[in-house]
Amino acid sequence: MSFKQKLHDFFTFPLRTSLSPYALPEPTSNEERNRLNTQHDGLKLGLKLATGTALYTGADVVERALRPERGKRKAILDVGTGSGIWAIEMAQRFPHADVVGMDLTPPKPESLGSVPPNCRFIRHNANDDMGEFTEMFDVVHMRMIIYGTKDYEKLLRNTAQVLKPGGVLLLMGPNLQFMSDKLIPLPKVEEGQPGWTATQHIPHTFEQFMLANGGQIDAIWHWGRWLNESPYWANVREYDLDLPIGPWKTTSEDWREVGRLMQADAKEGMRCFVEAFPAGTPLREKGERWVQVSAQLSVDLRTRAQRIFDQIAVKEINGTRQRVLVRWHYSWAVRTTAQWNPDPAPEPSPSAAS
Numbered sequence: 001m002s003f004k005q006k007l008h009d010f011f012t013f014p015l016r017t018s019l020s021p022y023a024l025p026e027p028t029s030n031e032e033r034n035r036l037n038t039q040h041d042g043l044k045l046g047l048k049l050a051t052g053t054a055l056y057t058g059a060d061v062v063e064r065a066l067r068p069e070r071g072k073r074k075a076i077l078d079v080g081t082g083s084g085i086w087a088i089e090m091a092q093r094f095p096h097a098d099v100v101g102m103d104l105t106p107p108k109p110e111s112l113g114s115v116p117p118n119c120r121f122i123r124h125n126a127n128d129d130m131g132e133f134t135e136m137f138d139v140v141h142m143r144m145i146i147y148g149t150k151d152y153e154k155l156l157r158n159t160a161q162v163l164k165p166g167g168v169l170l171l172m173g174p175n176l177q178f179m180s181d182k183l184i185p186l187p188k189v190e191e192g193q194p195g196w197t198a199t200q201h202i203p204h205t206f207e208q209f210m211l212a213n214g215g216q217i218d219a220i221w222h223w224g225r226w227l228n229e230s231p232y233w234a235n236v237r238e239y240d241l242d243l244p245i246g247p248w249k250t251t252s253e254d255w256r257e258v259g260r261l262m263q264a265d266a267k268e269g270m271r272c273f274v275e276a277f278p279a280g281t282p283l284r285e286k287g288e289r290w291v292q293v294s295a296q297l298s299v300d301l302r303t304r305a306q307r308i309f310d311q312i313a314v315k316e317i318n319g320t321r322q323r324v325l326v327r328w329h330y331s332w333a334v335r336t337t338a339q340w341n342p343d344p345a346p347e348p349s350p351s352a353a354s
Helices: 003-010 030-051 059-065 085-093 152-162 198-212 223-229 253-275 282-291 313-318
Strands: 074-079 097-103 119-123 137-143 163-174 233-245 294-296 306-308 324-335
Touching: 030 085, 030 233, 030 253, 059 137, 059 163, 059 324, 074 085, 085 097, 085 119, 085 137, 137 152, 152 163, 152 223, 198 253, 198 282, 223 233, 223 324, 233 253, 253 282
Parallel strands: 074 097, 074 137, 097 119, 137 163
Antiparallel strands: 163 324, 233 324, 294 306
């Protein structure tokens, strides 16, 4: 079956019924879509300033995998596509490749504006079987999906099934440990103790909440080991990108813009973290006090409640006295020629395809 036919068939698949631990707002909401797009712009600009390439790390292997070949269409899969902006921009960057954005709640067509003809979005839970995509893709991208993955090592194994030999896996996720401009972690202490900040306490509390509920939010620290220990991956590489929250990094106006974008993302992100806590619980009540979230119902009850939050964490993030960095961790690897096996521990096999 051709890639084009398979792409058509994707739209006939029913929504998977298994539950996901994903706890943040759906990317189809206007607020969350705008936040994800703002975050994307900040990450893209920061990565370009640091490495020279905006949309991905491992430019050498990515561009080799996507090099045009006569009579062959290249294919890119964006797992957890969110607002769809990365998939759209990759489709523009590589017009000879078919780009598929996958999500539990894919973006609505009316929210996307102009979508390149070589870009499509499908509904699929990446925690489930992905056998229908076997060896279909040259690049698989997974950004910020640690919030919705309970068994990341299994997900990496399943990703190996969908990549062609020589294909490239791209991973990216945040370290929820905020740091000072001296790269010193902000203290993880209880409220009222010296050094306490809502800026650090909210994501730390969210991290502990997710771990307690089976989420593998600390997976970024294991990516390198998991990839290196698997026969499916070679040329494993990692990179840390430290981005400022707020326009305090004055080395250039571009870096100040990165800070402004990440500041806007962080302010909305604090609200998202707190909304993940179960309503009516002491944890949720504390979180709402930390960000001072109040809901105002619109006269039109069909619209979403508008959130107003402007104290504690948001004031800290807005404040010029606090110079805060967030570290974003990137890992990438090349798919070997090892035959895929559903067994978690197949026999060692050859190195990366040339």
